[in-house]
Amino acid sequence: MNDAVGSPQTALVLGGTSEIALAAMDLLVARRCERVVLACRDSGPTAVTAAQRLRSAGATQVDIVTFDASDLTTHRPAVAKAFELLGDVDLVLLAFGVLGSQAEFDADPIAAAAAVNVNYTASVSCGLEVANRFRHQGHGTLVVISSVAGERARADNYVYGSSKAGLDVFSQGLGDALVGDGARVMVVRPGFVHTRMTAGLKAAPFSTTPDEVGARIVRGLETGADIVWAPSVLRWVFLVMRHLPRLIWRRISAR
Ligand SMILES: NC(=O)c1ccc[n+]([C@@H]2O[C@H](COP(=O)([O-])OP(=O)(O)OC[C@H]3O[C@@H](n4cnc5c(N)ncnc54)[C@H](OP(=O)(O)O)[C@@H]3O)[C@@H](O)[C@H]2O)c1
Numbered sequence: 359m360n361d362a363v364g365s366p367q368t369a370l371v372l373g374g375t376s377e378i379a380l381a382a383m384d385l386l387v388a389r390r391c392e393r394v395v396l397a398c399r400d401s402g403p404t405a406v407t408a409a410q411r412l413r414s415a416g417a418t419q420v421d422i423v424t425f426d427a428s429d430l431t432t433h434r435p436a437v438a439k440a441f442e443l444l445g446d447v448d449l450v451l452l453a454f455g456v457l458g459s460q461a462e463f464d465a466d467p468i469a470a471a472a473a474v475n476v477n478y479t480a481s482v483s484c485g486l487e488v489a490n491r492f493r494h495q496g497h498g499t500l501v502v503i504s505s506v507a508g509e510r511a512r513a514d515n516y517v518y519g520s521s522k523a524g525l526d527v528f529s530q531g532l533g534d535a536l537v538g539d540g541a542r543v544m545v546v547r548p549g550f551v552h553t554r555m556t557a558g559l560k561a562a563p564f565s566t567t568p569d570e571v572g573a574r575i576v577r578g579l580e581t582g583a584d585i586v587w588a589p590s591v592l593r594w595v596f597l598v599m600r601h602l603p604r605l606i607w608r609r610i611s612a613r
Pocket of ligand 1: 373374376377379399400425426453455476504505548550551555
């Protein structure tokens with residue numbers, strides 16, 4: 359159960375090596391989220407380093423379970439194992455995702471479908487799995503890392519953007535469906551974040567860092583937000599962007 363001030367004491371991170379997720383977990387561990395399960399594609403050095411990082415931050419128990427978002431058969435066992443290890447799970451952070459490149463997807467439509475499968479289909483499977491567990495225990499918060507890319511399609515990353523749009527709508531619907539069950543969903547919409555996912559790419563305006571997104575996530579948990587923008591100014595930027603005439607949007611969104 360969340361502690362007396364509403365902070366989670368146990369957490370499962372799906373995509374346990376995500377830089378954004380680990381930055382958020384650093385802050386949550388400092389607020390006494392002491393037992394964590396990292397669900398990672400493999401249990402190799404990157405996952406081990408992630409676990410050590412959280413132990414150094416003060417976590418008393420950090421376990422690694424393997425799961426591959428692109429393999430639907432691994433979702434239920436991974437979530438089940440995490441609930442078995444933690445007993446009661448206050449927070450699930452759904453952080454896995456792939457960016458890819460539109461040029462790669464144009465040349466290889468199967469690669470495009472595989473990326474959508476990870477970003478969207480796998481999130482549906484994992485999200486519903488977690489929701490059922492939350493209903494059973496009568497509480498829990500699912501934090502889903504969406505993206506501003508899902509707010510409006512851009513010619514140079516519309517496959518990724520469309521997968522995040524689907525994820526975002528799914529997550530909002532799930533949050534509404536959970537009302538009355540004691541559980542909730544918080545959707546996080548970062549802009550451009552400097553992580554290994556964006557390494558080598560030209561930064562977009564209002565670019566930010568994993569630490570800043572992590573702080574926005576923690577603040578959103580504390581305030582009971584349904585949707586968190588990171589940085590917060592993007593809420594207003596995209597309010598305008600969504601309604602720009604198409605011709606203008608095409609011109610300003612081209613990189
Ligand atoms: N960076 C940005 O600018 C930005 C902006 C908006 C939203 N986001 C979203 O934020 C989330 C976290 O991204 P990040 O920036 O923290 O990048 P990251 O460090 O590259 O994290 C991506 C995570 O997804 C995992 N992953 C990818 N494919 C997987 C699969 N098939 N099975 C299991 N795990 C898989 C990666 O695991 P491995 O270690 O095995 O690769 C890694 O843990 C993603 O959903 C991303 O789309 C990022």
